[in-house]
Amino acid sequence: MKTIVVLGAGYAGLRVVRELVDHKANAKIVLINKNSYHYESTQLHEVAIGSKSPNDISLNIRDVIGNQVDFIEDEVVKIDRQNKKVELKSKSTVSYDYLVTCLGFESETFGIKGADEFGLPIIDIDTALVAKKHLEETLARFQSSHDENDLHIAVCGAGFTSIEYIGELLHRLPDFVKRFNLPAEKIKIYCIEAAPKVLPMFDPKLVDYAVNYLKNQGVEFYTETPITEVKKGAVISKDKAFNANTIIWTTGVKGSHVINDSGYTQKRNRVAVQNDLSSSDDPNEFIIGDVSAVPSPDGRFYPTTGQISVAQATLAASNIIAKLNNQKTSPFTYHSLGTVCSLGPTNGVAELSFMGHWKLKGHKVAPLKRIVNDRTVFELVGFKAMMSSK
Structure with a gap:
């Protein structure tokens, strides 16, 4: 049986795992994450102000993935791509046949002193x-x-x-x-x-x-x-x-340093991928989320957002299943549902792109942020886990 290893349990990583399980991928699935929990990164500013506690925006990974996925709580140090192994901080290694790298982001200082x-x-x-x-x-x-x-x-x-x-x-x-x-x-x-x-x-x-x-x-x-x-x-x-x-x-972010440490051709720890989200060096390796640079139809790269990461994860899982079944992979396509920016809990601005194009501002936007957050959690982990996080 083939082994699929997923690195990172953010929006992208959990979505990949859920899709692989839901579609009954004929493979062993291993998820590696340095923490025992998944957190909603779009709500970190509320923790930083004290409006919410870490428990308010976190989910226990083991509760979410059940017993169909092997979970390893450890930090990824390096990807040995030649030997198809992931090196961990604990000094252990994990071998893979298919790899999905979605290790998330780090703060970008642009080399500014201090x-x-x-x-x-x-x-x-x-x-x-x-x-x-x-x-x-x-x-x-x-x-x-x-x-x-x-x-x-x-x-x-x-x-x-x-x-x-x-x-x-x-x-x-x-x-x-x-x-x-x-x-x-x-x-x-x-x-x-x-x-x-x-x-x-x-x-x-x-x-x-x-x-x-x-x-x-x-x-x-x-x-x-x-x-x-x-x-x-x-x-x-x-x-x-x-x-x-x-x-x-909060000037910006870059991808995980593991990308550079593993010898990828990268810019700001992001790797330019093929249109099916696979690496140009290894068709059985998929790079998504904050560590990927995905070309859009206009020739530029898509921004790195939670919404895009979830869409990438869905396709990456589908393409791995296609490979397991000796079928062709599909290219990434994306249509944004819109963007919501809160200005505190009672105000905000939003551009939404479903059932028309909506530009909204003021107090009517405030409930949208919670709806977006709830929908993201629901899509990642299901209704039961979403309710347990409240």
């Missing part, structure tokens, strides 16, 4: 909890320090995570002011972005709504402001300094 040392990324539950602890301790410290920089928060980047973090932060600020007895008028929130536009994936009118909504609550936006250095207590852009003792680093 970003790794002084910036707080939000890329997993551990980093979200570190950011939460730092924010709360820094705000609380103001009573003894009287340092106004303890009340300043610099958010580096203006993409999805940045804007959703800021929206959630604004929602929680009244609680922080009351809890730590803070002077609300002295709190400053900076959003610093090198590009000329905030939320570049959205229609300009929706972007204007989001920016004005946040500006009206005191957020200061600085676009076309490339960060040249991060210091303790300051973000530097050429000759301008943004003084803040909480620095959130």
Whole structure:
């Protein structure tokens, strides 16, 4: 019997496993993940603010996959592609006939001095909890320090995570002011972005709504402001300094370092794949999610989103089953159902592409985020697991 090894239990990894099980793939299925849980990465900003706990956004992997899949809780160190083995941190190895690599993302610092040392990324539950602890301790410290920089928060980047973090932060600020007895008028929130536009994936009118909504609550936006250095207590852009003792680093992400360590031809730890999502070097190896670069019909690469990762996973599983049955693989096609960006729990912007094309803003968008999250969990792991996560 052939062995299919799936690396990573994010959106893509769990979807692959579920599809292989549901379609009764005639193979041994092994899932490897460094944690015992799957977490909803689209809700990490809520953990980083303290609106949700890790349990609110996590699922136990063993509960989800049942007994039809072998689960190994270990960290992938390297893929020995020549010998078709995965090397693990525990020093053990796992052999495979088919490999699905979906190891997820890491924070991208673009080589900016001090970003790794002084910036707080939000890329997993551990980093979200570190950011939460730092924010709360820094705000609380103001009573003894009287340092106004303890009340300043610099958010580096203006993409999805940045804007959703800021929206959630604004929602929680009244609680922080009351809890730590803070002077609300002295709190400053900076959003610093090198590009000329905030939320570049959205229609300009929706972007204007989001920016004005946040500006009206005191957020200061600085676009076309490339960060040249991060210091303790300051973000530097050429000759301008943004003084803040909480620095959130959400400028972008790259794929897992395992990709580079395993000798792939890559850019930012992403591998350009064939149109059936297989590696150009090995037709029995599929690379999906945040570690893949998938060509779109216009010649560019699709963005790396949870929605696209789930679609890739569905096709990767189908193509592996086709190979097991000596059938042809199929190319990747994708139609986005839309995008929702929350501005706290009661507001947001959205572009939806089903039953027409919808551009929505305001309070009516807020429930959509929960619907999207619930649907994703349902598609990944089923109704029972979805309800157990609530």
